[in-house]
Amino acid sequence: MPLSFAPLMARFKASESTEAGARARALRAEGHHVVDFSxxxxxxxxxxxxKEAIKQALDGDDTHYTNTGGTLELIDAVRAKLLRENxxxxxxxxxxxxxxxxxxxxHAFACTVGEGDEVIVPVPYWISYPNQVRIAGGTPVFVECGADGGFQLDVAAIEAAITPRTRWLVLNSPNNPTGAMLSDATLAELAEMxxxxxxxxxxxxxxxEHLRYGGAVHRSIATLGEGIKARTLVVNGxxxxxxxxxxxxxxxxxxxELVKAMVKLQTQTTSCASSLGQAGAVAALNASHDDVAARRAVMAQRRDYLAQRLAGIPGLSVRAPEGSMYFFCDCRGLLGKTTPQGARLESDLDFVRYLLDQYKLVVIQGSAYGCPGFFRISFATSQENLEEGSARLRDACAALG
Ligand SMILES: Cc1ncc(COP(=O)(O)O)c(C=O)c1O
Structure with a gap:
């Protein structure tokens, strides 16, 4: 007998980025030399x-349930981090x-969003926001904040989308997938609105927050006054x-009040986060930031290298991201072209499939982020992969007729 599922399973999609990773692994298992930019x-x-803190926690048998809302050590490390850095x-x-x-x-959506409630999600968006809202029973309301505005938020359009049913506005800076960061001017405009x-x-x-380049400064909207802070859930990790x-x-x-409700919900869902993970996170947050800075420098080099490699590819329009680990490339200039195999590229998804099938290069279609005509490249990979992947991308674009 076929299994039947609850109605909520029809409300949302599986994560496309997780699926892209699975495709890369499957092709690799078949013996292909895959370059994974997803x-x-x-x-x-x-x-x-x-590592050391986790080993010590394990040796000390710190392997039991913790407080539902987190260990006091980690809660205090988070508080100290938010005060020190933000x-x-x-x-x-x-x-x-x-x-x-x-x-x-x-958990935040599940506690606050009921049937018919709305959550404003600027587009392009990280894939999970609208799907989590749908799982909670609410409706994501999309507001276009496109490439033509450098992916800065369109505050007037966001305001126009607010209704009495609006529960949340979702902000993500530095942004996945665009790499854009909210400027001080946009943050001030948002707070005023x-x-x-x-x-x-x-x-x-x-x-x-820590993956930002070229002197870009990260500022949380919660710093723009007690009024805003009292309505903001800052999410990090x-x-x-x-x-x-x-x-x-x-x-x-x-x-x-919100945190209390989320903890109540956690008592019935996860019970608590992993005790060993929490011990590791205390060590991470309380340490000096030398590692973070060194890694950011490596990521900045990769970003600069890729920006230079992508710049001259005909048909692509690319701007270097200010933050995160992604280039969000405009491939609208390639749509309508034909592959050497005779297929016409009608969409970003066609282009992404062409890269995968013919060049074993994995990227993610912009339509997964609500933004057709674009695709996302992750530069969280080795220099060797960046060289090989960008060469494959150049060849793939050049082969289009
Ligand atoms: C924008 C954004 N938020 C949140 C997350 C999830 O982070 P975590 O691993 O802490 O669940 C991701 C992971 O890809 C992300 O891109």
Whole structure:
């Protein structure tokens, strides 16, 4: 008998970026030399002090349930980090530790979004936002903030999308997939606009905070006054800054009432984040930032190299990202062209499939992020892969007629 599933399973899609990674692994298993530009995690090992802290935690049998909302050590390390790096002061009851930033965001939506509620998601967006909102029963409301504006947010368009049912506005800076960062001017404009709509909460996903280049400064919208801070859930974690993706530790900082509800929900979902991951995250956050700075320098070199390699490829339009680990390339100039195999490229997905089939190069179609006509390249990979992948991309574009 075929299995039947709950209605919610029809409301959302599996993550396209996770699927792209699976395709790359499958092709590799068939013996192909694949270049994977879809990777959504730094390719570094976790820092040595984090490894040491996890080993010590294991040897000390720190392998039991922790407090549902996180260990006091990690909550205090997060508070110290937010004060030191972001100028944001929070009490212990305003911090929640979860199993990755993704889980923190999901719990926040699940606690606050009911049937018919709306969440404003600027486009392009990280794939999980609209899907998490749908799983929670709400409706994502998309607002175009496209390439023509340098992927800065269109504050007037966001305001026009606000209704009495709006629960959240989602912000993500540095941004996945565009690499754009919210400028001080845009942040100020947003804060001024949001003051007119006090019922809207703000989810500020700052997971790529430490991956920024060329002197770009990261500022959290929560620093723009107590009024805004009281309505903002700052979401961050150790996945990207410390290459701790598999250890699954993220955190949220925001209103105590919201945090309390999220902790209540966690009592029935995850129970707590991994005890060993939390021990590692304490070490990561409390350490000096030498590792973070050294890794950022490597990522900056890769970004500069790729910017130069992509610049001259006919049909592509590319701007170097200010932050995160992605180039979001405009391939609209290639649509309508024909491959050597005789197929006409009608969409970004056709182009991405052509790269995969003919050049064994994995990138992700912009339509997965709500932005057709673009594709995303991750530069979280080795210099060798950047050289080989950019050469394949150049050849693939040159072969189009
Ligand atoms: C914008 C953004 N937010 C959050 C996450 C998830 O981070 P975590 O590993 O902490 O769940 C990712 C991971 O790809 C991301 O790109």
């Amino acid at each position: 990777i959504g995690e730094p390719d570094f090992p976790v820092p040595a002090n984090v 100028g944001l002061e929070y009490g212990r009851d305003q911090i929640i530790i979860g199993s990755g930033a993704k889980s923190v965001m999901y 949001l003051a007119r709509h006090p019922h809207v909460l703000i989810m500020s996903d700052e997971i790529y 150790v996945s990207k800054s410390y290459a701790m993706t598999g250890l699954r530790i993220g955190y949220g900082a925001g209103p105590a």
